[in-house]
Amino acid sequence: MGTRRISVTVDGVAYSDDVEPRTLLVHYLRERLGKTGTVVGCDTSNCGACTVHLDGRSVKSCSVLAVQVDGSDVTTIEGLAQNGELHPVQQAFHENHGLQCGYCTPGMIMQAVDLLKDNPDPSDAEIREGLEGNLCRCTGYQNIVKSVKAAAGAGSVSAGVAGGAA
Ligand code: FES
Numbered sequence: 001m002g003t004r005r006i007s008v009t010v011d012g013v014a015y016s017d018d019v020e021p022r023t024l025l026v027h028y029l030r031e032r033l034g035k036t037g038t039v040v041g042c043d044t045s046n047c048g049a050c051t052v053h054l055d056g057r058s059v060k061s062c063s064v065l066a067v068q069v070d071g072s073d074v075t076t077i078e079g080l081a082q083n084g085e086l087h088p089v090q091q092a093f094h095e096n097h098g099l100q101c102g103y104c105t106p107g108m109i110m111q112a113v114d115l116l117k118d119n120p121d122p123s124d125a126e127i128r129e130g131l132e133g134n135l136c137r138c139t140g141y142q143n144i145v146k147s148v149k150a151a152a153g154a155g156s157v158s159a160g161v162a163g164g165a166a
Pocket residue numbers: 039040041042043044045046047048049050051060061062063
């Protein structure tokens with residue numbers, strides 16, 4: 001019964017909100033905070049489109065309750081860019097055509113960032129394995145793997161990615 005008060009930091013901003021015990025994190029993010037960059041692609045917790053970082057690790061936000069993130073730090077796709085600069089992984093998806101319709105992209109990118117944290121130089125197979133919880137209906141996996149590889153090559157140091165083909 002009743003709502004519960006949670007305090008959570010999302011994309012660097014602290015929030016305190018009353019939520020229903022059954023509210024899913026993804027709905028809290030989208031409906032309460034307006035973080036519509038995080039999307040819902042299924043109702044079976046298997047597409048990964050809703051992936052965010054919870055205390056630095058990727059989770060499917062449709063499989064977490066809002067009350068469970070009380071006291072935690074959440075990063076969504078909207079918090080990845082810093083000072084107007086795309087995150088190196090976002091940049092790499094952009095440059096390597098890692099998206100078609102773009103629906104799976106926020107989750108793919110969040111998952112890829114987490115993957116590269118553990119394994120900064122993954123093989124194609126390791127990338128595919130790391131992203132296997134994220135489905136792309138456009139079957140753009142080839143370019144997605146290429147994008148993650150490119151991001152790995154660019155390192156977390158960024159910089160070296162400038163100078164596109166204009
Ligand atoms: S919406 Fe969360 S896994 Fe599909």
